[in-house]
Structures are given as C-alpha cells and as structure tokens.
Amino acid sequence: MAVCCDLEVDVNGEETFMVDKKIIASYCGRLSKLSGKPTGSARNLKVIFNDFPGGAESFELMSRFCYNNGRTAITPSNISFLHSAAQFMEMNNSVSGTHNLLEETGKSLKEMNYWTWSELLITTKKCQDLLPFPNSTGILEKCVDSLIGRITTSGEPSPCPSTSSPDSSGVRLSCDTRSTESLKNSFSRATWWFEDLLVLSTNLVGMVFKSMVSQKFDHVIISRFLFYYQKSKCYTGTSDEKRKVVEIVIDMLYILDWNSVSFKSLFGILRVALNCNIRKCSRTKLESMIGSQMDQATLDNLLIPSPYGMNYLYNVNLVLRFLKAFLHGGISQVFPIQLRKVASLMDFYIAEVAPDPCLKPSKFLALAMALPDCARESYDGIYRATDMYLEVVL
Secondary structure (H helix, E strand, C coil): CCCCCCEEEEECCCEEEEECHHHHHCCCHHHHHHHCCCCCCCCCEEEEECCCCCHHHHHHHHHHHHHCCCCCCCCCCCHHHHHHHHHHCCCCHHHHCCCCHHHHHHHHHHCHHHCCHHHHHHHHHHHHHHCCCCCCCCHHHHHHHHHHHHHHHHCCCCCCCCCCCCCCCCCCCCHHHHHHHHHHCHHHHHCCCCCHHHHCCHHHHHHHHHHHHHCCCCHHHHHHHHHHHHHHHHHHCCHHHHHHHHHHHHHHHHHCCHHHCCHHHHHHHHHHHHCCCCCHHHHHHHHHHHHHCHHHCCHHHHCCECCCCCCCCECHHHHHHHHHHHCCCCHHHCCHHHHHHHHHHHHHHHHHHCCCCCCCHHHHHHHHCCCCHHHCCCCHHHHHHHHHHHHHHC
C-alpha cells in the first residue's frame, strides 16, 4: 500500500518530518484534533512544535510506533522519550484504541524497581535531554527516586554469618575479622556509585541532591560526592563549565551540616573558585563555610596569593572575611579553645605578611585587631610582627 506524506512537522526547529497524516493522527490525539479542522487550502498541513520533549529523536521514535501498527520495542534507552512524546501527543485510549503507547510505557515504568542499576542509569541519563522542557510526566523523579533507593539499599550492612554455619572453614573469615575489614572498607561501600553518577548534568545532580537531603541521607557522604563530582567535572571542563559546576556545588554544600563538610576539600574548591570568577553570593557562602571552621586552618591554607593586578603579596582581605565569618555568631558562640587556636594562627599569619612593603597600614591594623582581646594571653607575637612591619615601611 502506498504511503502518502501529506503532513509536514517541524520539531523544535531541529528537523522537519514529512509523514502520513492519517497514520500519525490515528494514534495521536493532538494531531487528530488538528487534522480534523478545516484548513481552507488543498495544500499539505504543516505543524510546528517548539516544545516537543526530546526533540527530533523523540518524534522519530514516536512515528515509528505509529508506522509499525502501534508496536515498538520499549527499552531503558528510549522509554523516557517514548513516554514523554506519548503524553505530549495525547496518545491515549480514546484515540488509539487497543494500541496505546502511553499505557505501554506506563506499564514499563511501573516495573522500574526490577531494573538493573545500569538500566536505571541509562534511562536517567537519557532524561537529561528532556530537561529544557516541562517534566510533566514525572519520569525523571521516578528515575531519581529509584537511584537513591538503590544506593540506600546497597549501603545497608550485611549481617555477619553464624559461626555454626556448615561452611565455616579456614577460608571463611571470622566475624571479628570481617568487622575490622568492614570498618576499613566502609567508605568504598558507601561511595561505589560516585563514578557512575558523573554522567549526570549539574541540573540532574541538583535533583539527586534534593532527594538525598529529603530522605535524610548521610551528609558526609553527600558532601564527599559533591566534591568528587566537582573535581572530576573541572578536570576537563571549559572555564564557563567549571564556574557553573563550582557555583552549584557550593550552593548545595551550603545547605548541608557544615560539620559534615571536609575543611580540606573546601580549600580545594576555593582554589578553583578564585580562578573562575564565581558569583558573589556563591563566594560569600564558601567563605562562610571556611570561616566557621577557621580553627582547623593551617598557615599554608591562609597564604593565598593576592588577586591579579594587586601589588601586595597575599590576599589579606580574604583572610579578614574568614575571620568575620568565624565571629559571625558573636564571641559567645565560639569555644575558648577555638578562639585561642585561631589567635595563634593569626599571629603566625601576621608575621608572614608583615615583611610585605606593599601591605597598607590599615590592613595590617585590621589583621592585628580582628580578634577580641580575650583571644590572646600574650601579645608578644603581634609586637614582633609590628616591629618587622615598621622596619619595612619606615
């Protein structure tokens, strides 16, 4: 039987398809409504879709279903496109009768709990191509929830086997030995999924993050994943990509319990952020997180070169902002031991920057007076640094 091409479909400006109006409309309620309207012209009907989910690839998959008498192979790699296209084109029972793409894809999605990890990952990755458009199908949320559920289940510890088991032999480790090994390898068991989720876009990682937080996921593991994701993406990304990743990761870390966030890793992301010209709001969040744990810093952490174009050696303004964040809640919110540690650190820092002839007196004074009097038992370190500074500037 000859097939005519009397319908022209422009899909998101990506590609134009010439299809048989009768075949497509018999399965698609949306096109059936359009084709039923009088056009007042004998010319072929042209339809323009500017928001077709999945674009040209999705429309082609949907068209194959129509041309194949309402049959197609539904797989993890195409189910997101097929389901979204079916909903967009209103491919439901009232139009297509017994051959219903929306129902078929819906049945497959209900079996998602039985999919393998690889199948879940494939479908989630393909969903990224749907993100520019409204996600009214809910398929992306289903994928993310299934991923988190699988991660949570796999992280549950296995009970130690009974020593009375008939398999107890010299090869099998004792329960005590297994407990020791379990503690040793706990990080690996909890983070096996880090590498797999690197295929996700920053938008999708944001969805995963929100789901983890809402499900009371361990903040230590979440923060470690975010640092891993940021480091991996920044290794090969462009300047703009690095900036976007750093900003998004900082914004997510800021929501977590800061005590669960690695202080060393915060300085690692700071080094990248200083070269990416990130947004001021993200920079402020990062400085607040670092400043709140200032008692964990070392002198090497603070000896950060000054920004390009500045003639002084070290970024004194940044350290002053750290100190401001450290004291943000007031002196009553800081333990005395923390205050003394920061004061001792600042004495070393001031002595290190004092020989810089380009350091303005106002900045030197700001460093010396940044902490309250009760932070130091002795001002000997400040006096020595002042002597060094005066020898340079006078």
